[in-house]
Amino acid sequence: MSAVIEIGWPQLALCLLFILAAGVASVALRLGLQRDLLWGTVRTFAQLFMLGLILKHVFHIQVWWPVLLIFWCMLAFAVQIIHGRVRERSVRYLDTTFLSMFLSFTIITMIVTGLIVQVRPWYEPRYFLPLGGMVIGNSMNAIAIALDRLFGELRKSKSLVEMRLTLGASYREATADITRDAVKAGMIPSINAMMGVGMVFIPGMMTGQILAGADVVTAVKYQVVVMLMLVGSTSLGSVIVVLLSLRRCFTRDGRLRL
Amino acid sequence: MIELRDVALSYTKSPLFEGVNLELKQGEIVLVRGRSGCGKTSLLRLLSCFLLPTRGSLTLDQRPYGEFRYQELRTRIVYIHQSPVMEETLPVLENVLLPFSYGIHKTRKRPEEEEIRRLCADFHLRPELLGREAGSLSVGEKQRVALIRAHLLQPAFMLLDEPLANLDGESAAVIGAWFARQSLASTGLIVASHQPVEGLSSGKVRILEMAEGGLRERRD
Numbered sequence: 205m206s207a208v209i210e211i212g213w214p215q216l217a218l219c220l221l222f223i224l225a226a227g228v229a230s231v232a233l234r235l236g237l238q239r240d241l242l243w244g245t246v247r248t249f250a251q252l253f254m255l256g257l258i259l260k261h262v263f264h265i266q267v268w269w270p271v272l273l274i275f276w277c278m279l280a281f282a283v284q285i286i287h288g289r290v291r292e293r294s295v296r297y298l299d300t301t302f303l304s305m306f307l308s309f310t311i312i313t314m315i316v317t318g319l320i321v322q323v324r325p326w327y328e329p330r331y332f333l334p335l336g337g338m339v340i341g342n343s344m345n346a347i348a349i350a351l352d353r354l355f356g357e358l359r360k361s362k363s364l365v366e367m368r369l370t371l372g373a374s375y376r377e378a379t380a381d382i383t384r385d386a387v388k389a390g391m392i393p394s395i396n397a398m399m400g401v402g403m404v405f406i407p408g409m410m411t412g413q414i415l416a417g418a419d420v421v422t423a424v425k426y427q428v429v430v431m432l433m434l435v436g437s438t439s440l441g442s443v444i445v446v447l448l449s450l451r452r453c454f455t456r457d458g459r460l461r462l
Numbered sequence: 463m464i465e466l467r468d469v470a471l472s473y474t475k476s477p478l479f480e481g482v483n484l485e486l487k488q489g490e491i492v493l494v495r496g497r498s499g500c501g502k503t504s505l506l507r508l509l510s511c512f513l514l515p516t517r518g519s520l521t522l523d524q525r526p527y528g529e530f531r532y533q534e535l536r537t538r539i540v541y542i543h544q545s546p547v548m549e550e551t552l553p554v555l556e557n558v559l560l561p562f563s564y565g566i567h568k569t570r571k572r573p574e575e576e577e578i579r580r581l582c583a584d585f586h587l588r589p590e591l592l593g594r595e596a597g598s599l600s601v602g603e604k605q606r607v608a609l610i611r612a613h614l615l616q617p618a619f620m621l622l623d624e625p626l627a628n629l630d631g632e633s634a635a636v637i638g639a640w641f642a643r644q645s646l647a648s649t650g651l652i653v654a655s656h657q658p659v660e661g662l663s664s665g666k667v668r669i670l671e672m673a674e675g676g677l678r679e680r681r682d
Contacts, residue, residue: 363543364547364549366512367547370536371536371537371540371564371611372536373533373566457511457532459513459532
């Protein structure tokens with residue numbers, strides 16, 4: 205195994221040729237994308253180098269609580285993104301969303317670092333934060349899908365749910381099929397991802413490890429861990445968020461809030 | 463007995479109705495009349511706890527609504543939607559027995575198929591219908607199935623919202639005849655309608671007129 209090849213600064217600058225090509229196309233075809241291209245390039249450089257700078261310091265942390273604190277800050281940002289995606293304003297679900305992500309994602313990431321990869325100590329930021337970041341980034345889609353489905357279906361089937369309630373159903377009984385659909389909608393993408401992985405492209409993390417000179421088998425093992433971990437976090441996250449948020453859709457006296 | 467004390471309901475600044483005082487007794491047949499939009503549906507939804515009054519209180523047998531588990535309250539006061547709602551993909555029989563799959567009714571005895579067939583005959587529904595998917599029924603047939611389903615729960619009150627609207631002639635006649643047969647039985651019927659209801663014109667029916675934000679008793 206060869207060590208990773210260093211990219212020099214002039215070579216990195218050479219990459220700007222790609223942007224230049226896109227810029228030429230934008231001018232020639234009058235696409236008006238020059239400004240976005242320029243701004244996007246600047247942001248890419250700035251944001252990633254900033255992240256690198258932060259990580260460089262963070263990776264030296266040898267205490268558990270700052271690591272978890274950073275992880276939970278990432279979680280809070282994810283909740284904000286979900287809030288922007290789910291278009292439901294008559295039910296409060298931000299706290300239930302944070303709580304379910306907090307519980308399921310923290311537990312899953314801890315299991316992966318402490319038990320499966322056996323990082324010592326389990327909070328070693330080099331492992332905990334990238335793995336936890338993957339859990340959050342991928343599973344927040346699942347949470348958003350599950351919530352969107354839950355609220356959407358409840359609105360669509362309002363009279364059906366009310367009919368069940370008029371006959372003495374509890375709110376859980378009246379929404380059993382809707383709850384099931386919502387959880388399923390959240391889980392399916394990560395299950396489907398297991399079907400397609402490795403057939404069309406090499407997953408990003410595995411590519412990174414191979415380029416960095418890791419043994420291919422080791423890279424494969426890590427990728428398998430990631431795939432299965434995502435099924436776990438999307439499932440657990442969808443179940444908890446749907447159950448907690450469903451309660452919020454009803455008043456204590458069994459009226460639908462939507 | 464359901465009691466309403468000084469009940470008001472408003473969606474906007476001006477109330478839909480206010481100062482409503484009302485006693486509804488078990489075994490009574492009550493017809494709530496009024497033009498559409500005057501608040502009849504809202505009144506029924508208040509009675510079945512799908513709406514909260516802006517002011518005033520509701521009690522069932524002297525107990526405030528809030529003291530009941532909502533499942534229990536809705537079992538004793540069953541509300542039937544204007545356009546009947548069914549589990550469209552389930553057979554009619556399963557729709558009729560649906561309430562008995564809920565926790566609150568677990569201790570009750572499930573009705574015998576014999577009894578269901580007899581009720582079907584009362585409502586002029588062919589027994590083969592019980593095996594068909596509920597989605598394939600006409601509105602009139604669904605309305606009759608909804609009545610059978612509610613009747614099997616032996617509620618203290620049945621709330622019917624425009625039960626004859628959108629019905630074909632036969633269904634309206636059958637349901638009207640069923641209304642006419644209801645004597646002062648154990649279930650109280652509260653029917654909201656903007657049109658005269660067949661079978662609900664004789665002397666035993668109590669008529670409430672809803673207009674100008676209030677509710678008035680009328681004897682005729």
